[in-house]
Amino acid sequence: MSVARRETGRRWFLVAAGVSALAAVPAVLAARPQPASALGPADLVERVRRSGRVPFEGYAESVGVLGLPELPRLGAVTSLLSSNTRLRAWFGGPERWRVDVLEAGTERGTYRDADGVWSWDFARDEITYVPVSGEEHVALTPDGREITIMATPGESPGRLPRGADLLPSDLGRRLLGLAAGEPLAALHGRRVAGIDAAGVRITSADEHSTVGHLDVWADPDTGLPLQVELTARNAERPILATRFLDLALRTPAGSALARPERAADVALEGAGGNPADFFDWDPEGMPGTIAGKFAKEQPTVTDPSGQRWTRSDFSPFRVYGTGLTQFVVVAIPDRFGNDVYRAAADWGQPVQVSSGRAVILATPLVSVVVAQGEGRGRGRPTYLATGMVDGVFMDAVGKELAVLRR
Amino acid sequence: MITVELAKLFKRPRMYVIVALLCLLPFIVAIFLATTRIPPPPGQGGAFLSAVLSNGALYPAAALALVLPVFLPVAVAVLAGDSIAGEATGGTLRYLLIRPVGRTRLLVAKLIAQVAFVLFAIAAVVVTSYLTGVLMLGTGESTTGGVVLLPPDVTSLSGDLISPGELALRLLGTIGYITISMLGVAAIALFLSTLTDSALGAAMGALATLVTSQVLVTLDAAESVKPYLPTRYWLAWIDFFRDPILWRDIERGAGLQFVYVAVLLGAAWANFKTKDIGS
Amino acid sequence: MITTHGLTRRFGRTLAVDGVDLDVRAGDRYGLLGPNGSGKTTLVRMLLSLVYATAGTIEIMGKPVPRKAHEVLPLIGAMVESPGAYGHLSGRTNLSIFDAAGPGGGRRTRKARIDEALERVGLSGIDGRPVKTYSLGMRQRLGLAGALLRSPTLLILDEPTNGLDPRGIREIRDLMTELNAAGTTVFLSSHLLGEVELFCTRVGVMDRGRLVIQDDLDTLRAPTGRILVDTPDAERAHALLDGRVESRVGDRLVVRHADAAALNATLVGGDIRVAGIAPQQRTLEEVVLEATTSSADRVDAT
Numbered sequence: 001m002s003v004a005r006r007e008t009g010r011r012w013f014l015v016a017a018g019v020s021a022l023a024a025v026p027a028v029l030a031a032r033p034q035p036a037s038a039l040g041p042a043d044l045v046e047r048v049r050r051s052g053r054v055p056f057e058g059y060a061e062s063v064g065v066l067g068l069p070e071l072p073r074l075g076a077v078t079s080l081l082s083s084n085t086r087l088r089a090w091f092g093g094p095e096r097w098r099v100d101v102l103e104a105g106t107e108r109g110t111y112r113d114a115d116g117v118w119s120w121d122f123a124r125d126e127i128t129y130v131p132v133s134g135e136e137h138v139a140l141t142p143d144g145r146e147i148t149i150m151a152t153p154g155e156s157p158g159r160l161p162r163g164a165d166l167l168p169s170d171l172g173r174r175l176l177g178l179a180a181g182e183p184l185a186a187l188h189g190r191r192v193a194g195i196d197a198a199g200v201r202i203t204s205a206d207e208h209s210t211v212g213h214l215d216v217w218a219d220p221d222t223g224l225p226l227q228v229e230l231t232a233r234n235a236e237r238p239i240l241a242t243r244f245l246d247l248a249l250r251t252p253a254g255s256a257l258a259r260p261e262r263a264a265d266v267a268l269e270g271a272g273g274n275p276a277d278f279f280d281w282d283p284e285g286m287p288g289t290i291a292g293k294f295a296k297e298q299p300t301v302t303d304p305s306g307q308r309w310t311r312s313d314f315s316p317f318r319v320y321g322t323g324l325t326q327f328v329v330v331a332i333p334d335r336f337g338n339d340v341y342r343a344a345a346d347w348g349q350p351v352q353v354s355s356g357r358a359v360i361l362a363t364p365l366v367s368v369v370v371a372q373g374e375g376r377g378r379g380r381p382t383y384l385a386t387g388m389v390d391g392v393f394m395d396a397v398g399k400e401l402a403v404l405r406r
Numbered sequence: 407m408i409t410v411e412l413a414k415l416f417k418r419p420r421m422y423v424i425v426a427l428l429c430l431l432p433f434i435v436a437i438f439l440a441t442t443r444i445p446p447p448p449g450q451g452g453a454f455l456s457a458v459l460s461n462g463a464l465y466p467a468a469a470l471a472l473v474l475p476v477f478l479p480v481a482v483a484v485l486a487g488d489s490i491a492g493e494a495t496g497g498t499l500r501y502l503l504i505r506p507v508g509r510t511r512l513l514v515a516k517l518i519a520q521v522a523f524v525l526f527a528i529a530a531v532v533v534t535s536y537l538t539g540v541l542m543l544g545t546g547e548s549t550t551g552g553v554v555l556l557p558p559d560v561t562s563l564s565g566d567l568i569s570p571g572e573l574a575l576r577l578l579g580t581i582g583y584i585t586i587s588m589l590g591v592a593a594i595a596l597f598l599s600t601l602t603d604s605a606l607g608a609a610m611g612a613l614a615t616l617v618t619s620q621v622l623v624t625l626d627a628a629e630s631v632k633p634y635l636p637t638r639y640w641l642a643w644i645d646f647f648r649d650p651i652l653w654r655d656i657e658r659g660a661g662l663q664f665v666y667v668a669v670l671l672g673a674a675w676a677n678f679k680t681k682d683i684g685s
Numbered sequence: 686m687i688t689t690h691g692l693t694r695r696f697g698r699t700l701a702v703d704g705v706d707l708d709v710r711a712g713d714r715y716g717l718l719g720p721n722g723s724g725k726t727t728l729v730r731m732l733l734s735l736v737y738a739t740a741g742t743i744e745i746m747g748k749p750v751p752r753k754a755h756e757v758l759p760l761i762g763a764m765v766e767s768p769g770a771y772g773h774l775s776g777r778t779n780l781s782i783f784d785a786a787g788p789g790g791g792r793r794t795r796k797a798r799i800d801e802a803l804e805r806v807g808l809s810g811i812d813g814r815p816v817k818t819y820s821l822g823m824r825q826r827l828g829l830a831g832a833l834l835r836s837p838t839l840l841i842l843d844e845p846t847n848g849l850d851p852r853g854i855r856e857i858r859d860l861m862t863e864l865n866a867a868g869t870t871v872f873l874s875s876h877l878l879g880e881v882e883l884f885c886t887r888v889g890v891m892d893r894g895r896l897v898i899q900d901d902l903d904t905l906r907a908p909t910g911r912i913l914v915d916t917p918d919a920e921r922a923h924a925l926l927d928g929r930v931e932s933r934v935g936d937r938l939v940v941r942h943a944d945a946a947a948l949n950a951t952l953v954g955g956d957i958r959v960a961g962i963a964p965q966q967r968t969l970e971e972v973v974l975e976a977t978t979s980s981a982d983r984v985d986a987t
Contacts, residue, residue, distance in 0.1 A: 004680040004737030004751075011676035019669050059654055065626075084626075088652060100564065100648075104641050105453025105471065107563040107648060120565040125457065127565065246654060256650055260565025410786045417774060497769030501831065504733045504765070505787030506758035683735040 047223030062242030172225025327387025337382030432469030465539020487609030716881030719891030762837035768828025821848030
């Protein structure tokens with residue numbers, strides 16, 4: 001063996017050693033021992049519930065593998081659950097936050113400030129403003145009277161899901177809120193975004209739940225959820241996972257929270273495009289029970305004349321059931337009813353119904369049923385029900401919705 | 407040696423042809439945009455392409471988005487692949503080495519010359535596309551549709567306004583980041599260039615690596631290796647146009663490129679230091 | 686100047702250079718002869734640290750190579766096989782680039798040195814035309830100018846007269862002689878016997894990787910102890926020198942004799958007209974053919 005050969009060999013050895021050292025860095029970092037948290041699962045959940053005012057700024061990524069088809073007008077919603085979403089968030093408080101959904105070459109931002117909710121979409125070069133306070137909503141009561149109520153549509157529970165809802169902090173709190181009363185278990189701690197997080201696992205007691213387990217890791221000090229994983233029954237990998245990759249527990253600077261300067265072009269009173277506009281008023285209301293599940297209590301609202309109304313009297317949707325098996329029924333406006341039904345029928349399975357028609361889309365985590373009652377043309381009443389329940393249960397829901405009349 | 411390599415680079419007619427081609431593509435696109443004024447549908451087409459219709463001052467960013475994915479890496483791979491293999495084929499490598507030029511120094515000088523090329527090329531693209539954008543697309547001081555008066559400032563991805571001075575700074579950052587992004591390609595091609603005497607072979611090898619990486623980046627099944635792919639953070643320069651600037655991917659991308667450069671330059675050194683020069 | 690011991694280079698299963706003990710002394714005009722493929726070029730490349738030896742040692746100017754190559758190479762001017770140049774640049778720019786690339790040779794004296802080197806190789810009149818328009822001979826001269834740029838103490842030239850016309854070859858030979866007289870050691874390799882015979886004082890012959898001959902040219906061409914006699918009276922001469930004539934072809938006799946002058950006196954004394962008389966010397970070609978086997982590029986059926 002010549003000298004040159006030996007030297008070449010030595011140099012390659014050096015390079016190989018360098019490469020393996022570099023490659024080992026992530027593995028070594030990942031293998032660091034995780035500190036155990038003294039916090040019990042119930043205490044952790046309680047802290048999470050009370051974490052709604054913890055200020056932070058950070059970067060999060062969510063991965064959804066739900067595999068929902070695109071429904072007309074709802075594409076942005078289904079893609080949130082079926083793809084990767086990169087989020088940047090600044091949270092100064094419930095009335096002062098900003099969440100950006102980052103995409104290659106574009107950005108969709110949601111800004112909440114004292115005036116309302118601003119949605120910025122760079123690709124469409126479009127800004128939408130939904131006032132939070134002082135907006136008067138004209139609504140038709142079940143008995144045919146026109147009333148004006150004060151509403152906060154930007155914060156309405158009836159709004160469509162948006163990217164900001166995928167933030168671990170938001171999603172974790174929301175799901176833990178839903179799962180109240182379900183069995184809890186402690187999980188091993190984990191390092192998330194540089195914080196030693198404590199974990200809790202929630203399973204569902206209901207046989208019709210599609211949720212195998214819901215895992216939430218949260219900062220044991222502030223209760224802020226840092227990572228959320230939702231795994232379907234009998235699945236190994238989470239179907240929806242979101243976690244912070246960078247997080248700083250500090251009040252964000254005002255400049256980051258300030259609404260886009262382009263918002264100056266939008267006149268406050270000339271706002272439009274309320275996501276809630278998609279839904280219609282359903283004057284008939286919805287039944288108190290569906291498939292044996294009771295409707296949830298609705299908050300009451302007082303109109304200017306002093307009369308009290310429950311939400312269900314003018315809300316387009318209603319929530320049924322308890323815990324993780326809660327499902328929501330939405331009345332689809334007549335003008336979209338046939339479109340939604342057709343899109344669902346392209347992907348779903350028909351449901352055997354006594355009258356009307358219904359189609360069911362069952363995914364490992366979420367089931368959707370679209371039911372249309374008897375009627376002619378565009379006049380058919382259309383309902384969409386969805387929740388983390390299995391197909392068997394949703395089938396029963398579809399049967400009942402198809403025979404509803406408005 | 408570095409000055410010699412730079413002199414060789416800038417005395418090369420081929421280099422100017424490549425840069426001219428790089429500048430030509432955004433120019434052609436601008437002609438079509440300016441004459442038809444048809445923006446790509448939202449969320450499709452190149453980044454910033456619809457935004458430049460309202461303000462041409464942002465056209466350099468759109469131009470970089472046009473040349474970065476294919477054109478620029480091809481140019482870098484071709485030139486870097488040629489760096490050692492081309493000298494070997496031309497018979498000049500042996501004369502450099504017996505001059506003598508240290509082999510390690512030669513490798514480093516070649517890489518630095520590549521950096522100079524990328525800087526020059528991107529700067530040329532930025533300058534020509536800025537002129538193209540401003541002259542052909544306008545700076546948006548006119549009203550569009552008679553509804554909203556658009557400000558002359560450029561709109562960031564986050565909807566904030568970027569003043570011309572700040573735009574210049576962000577473009578400088580972009581030029582720097584793209585140059586760093588191209589380091590990985592240059593290092594791959596340079597390493598392959600020490601393996602073979604065929605400049606074309608080295609360029610093809612580097613491009614094959616890049617295409618593989620680009621494909622894997624879009625593949626969900628390859629999630630576990632994505633953070634290590636050389637092209638993973640290529641588009642992070644777009645984050646310079648967010649408000650506030652999102653440094654996360656930019657930092658990671660730059661770090662990754664430097665790791666690639668260290669490893670590949672090391673490999674090139676290991677292979678080349680006592681390699682027989684047979685041509 | 687150059688000393689190698691057991692220098693060996695193996696490419697896979699073939700031995701390109703096999704145990705060569707080269708000995709070039711300061712001031713030599715050394716010619717390395719050998720057919721194509723005999724390992725000359727590999728040997729030259731090893732001297733210049735372009736190719737690394739499998740075994741053996743090289744010492745140039747008393748320093749081990751390739752370990753101290755960075756100290757030795759600046760003192761060597763070399764041309765390896767064809768000259769190399771950047772085709773799109775002018776000759777001057779090429780020289781300037783190569784000069785600036787390495788150590789030795791300051792920036793301030795560069796222009797003067799380039800002019801001088803170009804003058805020496807007969808290219809003082811070149812303009813800014815790119816090298817790709819040059820003829821083969823011009824390129825060869827340019828390569829030589831590159832080798833001379835920093836007045837080297839050792840010139841290593843591989844086939845230096847390739848592509849030159851007879852006048853050009855003569856010019857280059859004169860130039861090398863002149864440089865050698867000024868103290869430069871010249872080591873050249875060639876497959877042209879005539880070139881080496883005309884210029885060199887010392888010859889090495891390579892055959893299939895081995896150095897089969899290495900000696901002074903004069904020693905190789907030592908008198909054979911025979912004398913060649915040209916005479917119109919060949920018949921009578923043959924009779925006069927009875928028994929000492931080895932052969933006769935026409936008017937030429939090959940005579941075994943130690944002293945040409947004495948033989949001439951004998952012949953003249955015998956009233957034999959002598960047209961020419963000279964001691965027989967072996968030609969270099971004979972020496973080489975004797976020492977080497979068949980041509981390396983010949984492929985015979987076995």
